[in-house]
């Protein structure tokens with residue numbers, strides 16, 4: 344199966360395929376539709392060069408569903424195919440949805456993807472993998488929790504079976520029960536499911552991930568884990584997880600070992616019971632679970648809380664690290680509008696829409712979830728550190744004595760703040776020194792806001808006003824403008840950005856003299872230029888606004 348965290352890219356050449364592409368999104372809600380600029384309106388990402396786009400997706404290991412002729416796809420990817428690296432699933436889909444052809448990525452589950460899509464579109468998938476056709480399963484692509492020891496050996500076995508050989512199954516392989524394998528108890532060939540290392544050339548080895556390595560001493564490292572496995576005759580591929588006591592959750596040492604060994608790191612409580620040790624030394628002990636499923640249930644991972652900024656709204660203004668955190672999230676928290684903006688989500692991702700104005704309570708909820716080992720994302724618009732949740736989260740954490748909260752992996756992922764998004768639309772009004780001010784006096788005294796406005800005015804800083812006005816704060820903006828007018832001329836350029844990066848986006852350029860609070864609402868970001876901010880006509884109509892990087896000499 345393709346990794347659940349990597350959604351396919353749906354690539355279109357012509358507008359005729361858009362409706363088929365939209366049907367696919369029912370199956371893969373997070374799949375991004377890529378369309379050729381100028382030809383496909385309504386795609387989420389636009390590209391200019393089909394080949395380059397396909398190659399970039401391929402190289403980033405993104406599953407590709409291209410709605411065009413198979414030949415075009417093959418020709419585009421051909422230069423990348425001779426070097427056999429990681430290969431994502433690549434499928435050709437007829438633009439009317441009448442045929443689905445898996446092309447590449449046999450080991451990445453392309454046939455499963457083809458079957459899923461074919462079922463959705465009610466057509467037959469063009470599966471051409473002989474082993475799979477004959478045996479009804481891909482012996483070379485065991486399910487999660489099992490690892491094929493040697494691909495070449497696997498291919499040999501499949502071709503032998505296709506050539507008429509028989510095979511016996513040695514060990515527990517529940518998924519092979521449905522396969523139509525040529526079974527024979529007395530066969531010399533076998534498929535052996537075992538965590539142990541063996542050198543039987545007649546056996547295809549599949550390792551179930553059963554081995555749990557409990558690391559008990561600070562000196563334990565990858566070398567000691569590998570030596571212990573070797574000593575116990577166990578394959579490294581059979582390692583299900585590293586286990587460490589909960590108290591040490593935040594120590595980076597353990598995470599580094601787990602990353603190097605490419606296994607999950609899980610934390611156990613002192614009274615958690617493990618299967619009896621089959622190997623033990625001063626640094627670590629090895630335990631064997633009865634099945635990969637039970638192995639995966641022992642302990643809990645370190646939870647993670649990502650406090651992310653979505654940017655102003657447009658998907659292409661969201662930083663990739665935020666997209667990735669959202670894709671990996673198990674829980675998503677925030678105001679409903681922003682949670683909706685961050686979606687769509689897979690059915691198993693829980694959305695906690697809160698119109699709860701109590702931000703510390705929301706932060707507490709996020710920590711409670713993350714402390715259970717979950718991957719939690721808290722969303723803000725723009726940047727989470729600009730008049731948003733990041734500071735509230737840190738405030739809640741500092742005030743908490745709960746060790747589990749402090750042990751959560753906390754990360755802040757930045758976003759394009761409204762001031763920057765608005766400035767970019769207008770040109771470069773923040774091209775020299777500037778300040779960002781929230782005009783909301785909910786969390787600070789109004790007198791403080793007045794003082795800052797006055798000083799910013801004197802310092803000739805360009806100013807970006809967040810939260811400029813609201814129903815409950817009707818007069819504040821008028822008063823703020825009064826103060827600014829004491830320091831700045833009426834011709835001072837003002838930029839208003841409303842719903843920037845969203846469908847209703849509106850940008851307007853005016854002057855301090857003409858600006859009235861009625862032109863502004865709570866979805867507007869106000870930029871007041873400095874004394875040097877200027878404007879000039881742009882070819883498309885309207886003006887460019889910028890603040891030069893230099894200052895006129897007195």
Ligand code: SAH
Pocket residue numbers: 655656723724725726727728729730731759760761762765808809810811840841842843844845865866867868869
């Ligand atoms: N963290 C956000 C700001 C939250 S405060 C950020 O970094 O952008 C909310 C204020 O931000 C709003 O009152 C408005 O002034 C501004 N704002 C947020 N999104 C906006 C957008 N898309 N267009 C214009 N202003 C926006």
